[in-house]
Amino acid sequence: MNNTHALAEFLAGLRYEDLPASVVEYTEELFLDWLGSALASQNRHPIPLFQRYAQRMGPASGKSRVLVDGTSTSAYFAALVNGASSHLVEQDDLHNSSVLHPATVVFPAALAAAQELGKSGPELILASVAGYEAGIRIGEFLGRSHYRIFHTTATVGTLAAAVAVGKLLELDSRQFVNCLGSAGTQAAGLWEFLRDAADSKQLHTAKAAADGLLAAYLTADGLTGAQNILEGEQGMAAGMSSDVDPSRLVDGLGTRWALCETSYKFHASCRHTHPAADALLGLMQREGLRHGDIAQVTTRVHQGAIDVLGRVVVPQTVHQAKFSMGTVLGLIAVHGKAGLVEFEEFSLSDAEVSAFRDKVSMQLDAEVDGAYPRRWLGRVDVLTTDGRQLHGAIDEPKGDPGNGLSRAELEDKFRRLLAFAGQRSEAEADRLVQASWRLHQLSNLDDFH
Amino acid sequence: MNNTHALAEFLAGLRYEDLPASVVEYTEELFLDWLGSALASQNRHPIPLFQRYAQRMGPASGKSRVLVDGTSTSAYFAALVNGASSHLVEQDDLHNSSVLHPATVVFPAALAAAQELGKSGPELILASVAGYEAGIRIGEFLGRSHYRIFHTTATVGTLAAAVAVGKLLELDSRQFVNCLGSAGTQAAGLWEFLRDAADSKQLHTAKAAADGLLAAYLTADGLTGAQNILEGEQGMAAGMSSDVDPSRLVDGLGTRWALCETSYKFHASCRHTHPAADALLGLMQREGLRHGDIAQVTTRVHQGAIDVLGRVVVPQTVHQAKFSMGTVLGLIAVHGKAGLVEFEEFSLSDAEVSAFRDKVSMQLDAEVDGAYPRRWLGRVDVLTTDGRQLHGAIDEPKGDPGNGLSRAELEDKFRRLLAFAGQRSEAEADRLVQASWRLHQLSNLDDFH
Structure with missing residues (x-):
């Protein structure tokens, strides 16, 4: 059989x-x-x-x-x-x-x-x-x-x-x-x-x-x-x-x-952006950062994220914006979330989101790639405008079974x-x-x- | 462009x-x-x-x-x-x-x-x-x-x-x-x-x-x-x-x-069988052979024929018989053609067709394979029951543009x-x-x- x-x-x-x-x-x-x-x-x-x-x-x-x-x-x-x-x-x-x-x-x-x-x-x-x-x-x-x-x-x-x-x-x-x-x-x-x-x-x-x-x-x-x-x-x-x-x-x-x-x-974007989005959000909350404090973000990702997201540099449509790592992180940094409303209103025409988008890059990470696809780890390296190197990490993006959504x-x-x-x-x-x-x-x- | x-x-x-x-x-x-x-x-x-x-x-x-x-x-x-x-x-x-x-x-x-x-x-x-x-x-x-x-x-x-x-x-x-x-x-x-x-x-x-x-x-x-x-x-x-x-x-x-x-x-079978079928038919007509005169047939074919036809050894259905090189050649040898009626009536249950089927093998041929898929060459080596080695060859199976069908x-x-x-x-x-x-x-x- x-x-x-x-x-x-x-x-x-x-x-x-x-x-x-x-x-x-x-x-x-x-x-x-x-x-x-x-x-x-x-x-x-x-x-x-x-x-x-x-x-x-x-x-x-x-x-x-x-x-x-x-x-x-x-x-x-x-x-x-x-x-x-x-x-x-x-x-x-x-x-x-x-x-x-x-x-x-x-x-x-x-x-x-x-x-x-x-x-x-x-x-x-x-x-x-x-x-x-x-x-x-x-x-x-x-x-x-x-x-x-x-x-x-x-x-x-x-x-x-x-x-x-x-x-x-x-x-x-x-x-x-x-x-x-x-x-x-x-x-x-x-x-x-x-x-x-x-x-x-x-x-x-x-x-x-x-x-x-x-x-x-x-x-x-x-x-x-x-x-x-x-x-x-x-x-x-x-x-x-x-x-x-x-x-x-x-x-x-x-x-x-x-x-x-x-x-x-949880976020209204491609799931490949979620681990980094949650890691950045956690880091910004922990450190009390605002988007203007951030000079550069390197997301350390699995290869699949690069394959799927790597094509989109400057999104032309709202749907494409959902596959733009920079745009998703820009919405998170500037507006605190990346929901449907934020995508509709801010993903293409908001100058602060666009400016943040250009600060974001993706880099293949051996640990993240090794854990994928079983676990979707979020890792971000942030350089602040005052020259600090900070790191954000989450192991279970919001919505994963270990970090799920209640019925409410x-x-x-x-x-x-x-x-x-x-x-x-x-x-x-x-x-x-x-x-x-x-x-x-x-x-x-x-x-x- | x-x-x-x-x-x-x-x-x-x-x-x-x-x-x-x-x-x-x-x-x-x-x-x-x-x-x-x-x-x-x-x-x-x-x-x-x-x-x-x-x-x-x-x-x-x-x-x-x-x-x-x-x-x-x-x-x-x-x-x-x-x-x-x-x-x-x-x-x-x-x-x-x-x-x-x-x-x-x-x-x-x-x-x-x-x-x-x-x-x-x-x-x-x-x-x-x-x-x-x-x-x-x-x-x-x-x-x-x-x-x-x-x-x-x-x-x-x-x-x-x-x-x-x-x-x-x-x-x-x-x-x-x-x-x-x-x-x-x-x-x-x-x-x-x-x-x-x-x-x-x-x-x-x-x-x-x-x-x-x-x-x-x-x-x-x-x-x-x-x-x-x-x-x-x-x-x-x-x-x-x-x-x-x-x-x-x-x-x-x-x-x-x-x-x-x-x-x-022309024949009611997979096209990969047609070159060999026409080559065998031509050889039998030329030499005046009957199916009982034939001890063995080696069809020299392109790789695609082996890929598509090689799976079927003993066909169980009429449709599968159309993908059996041995059955197709058996119908040609025993009944002179391999049309819809021959498939329905003789492809599964005719003992002479089945016996002929078992005499047929496929062999990859460099010349035939090299010409494919532009040209579908038919090559058969036949061993007769009285020990003769005969060869049949056609370069354009019936139905090809150079050997086409008239409106009639x-x-x-x-x-x-x-x-x-x-x-x-x-x-x-x-x-x-x-x-x-x-x-x-x-x-x-x-x-x-």
């Missing part, structure tokens, strides 16, 4: 009763966190393009809901639009060691299919856990070399989404192998778009969610797929990685709940995301919060629209 | 009036040839799965037609189902040096979009030419290393389909760059399925056509993509090839019509494909043949259903 078959056995056998209460609760929290991200991008480019595409190519109505506009459609197009919309504001969750953003691919597919199939809250939770557990392990398996070129959330996300929908469709282990085969052979997504600030990130998550859903539905109807898509001679590892670790695929199945290792995003903090983040979009009433926010906290009791998912 | 921009300039500027008459005529011929393949798979697994998926996820009706069942739907789902259906019987065209099957990805997307947009025959021809010209060059660019792991018709097919639909949407050169970016970042498809005889080949062509169409429609509505998806540091070449040849991307644009280099398939032969092939499916009357076949031969005059594409 290869690792893919072992993983499939686990997925097929997983029951809601097997989930520890902490896993169920954490899933509800991740779900609410995702919901906020999916709603925050309402009316923001390029999300309306996906909405119009769904209207043009899809049915006039259906059982699944497009969150940003409340319309109904088929599961496929709901997964597509919700997948696009939940990754735009860069506030969705991240699993460190897989460098996978699970929520933005798993929940759009799972919720769309669950609504279409008339499933319950516990069934959605079980399916989502399956998607997280499989996706995180496949991301870890594919390793760092994969992430250098490929956007793991796009590629691995296709399989994670397929697994979640497959669980809703009650696939058996043989079908899960086929489903992984059909999802894996659709896995795509290149980082090249980053240097142009192009819209592909939304395309990636949209397609990962929708393609994964397609793989699962076709599998349930009888489509077969490669039996060893992950490790085979012409499979994903062979084509898209040079440092795979097969043992990760089955690491702690049933005992290690990888879902609970997932981090929340998550509610607050959710309400801020909805306020940012400005389209939902407080009553609607309340309804969505309450429904998320009762997800384990819900007999249907009609509340989520 | 990088090569992608140069290619985009050419695509945006290409006009119907620029096409030589021979290109227009060849496009009509390729179109009819494709139509036959798309219809031949009616009711054959896994095509009904895609039909049901389109019905479940798509609109109840639309302006585009699903060929295998005559239903109407949106352009997206017509491209999906027609893309799946036209590659199943292994009779669709192939371009040698790119190892791309252009028809099965370009025409499904182009016809679906053209019908949806109310375009004319000449507009469909122009769009298809654009798709072929771009796709073939991108396939050549990505080289042999790409094809070792990735199914070029799936990956490059996504871009070819996107270009064809983009031309129908009248994209300008800037938009074509974006369109290639959005298509390239969706490009996926691994050969791993082959060893399991899984259904992924149909998934690949379905998704290439549909994903390419999606890229074009979203681009026309404003989606941006990577500006250098092909050659950029985190683009397709970086992630999916180790022997790219950038000069191929712009090779002879406007003077070399790569579309006219496309080969028709194409019509005959088309009618045989429809007869194989058994669902269409002769009058319907006539209508489709006549419409294809008048494609350059048609004001709409309503005849194609």
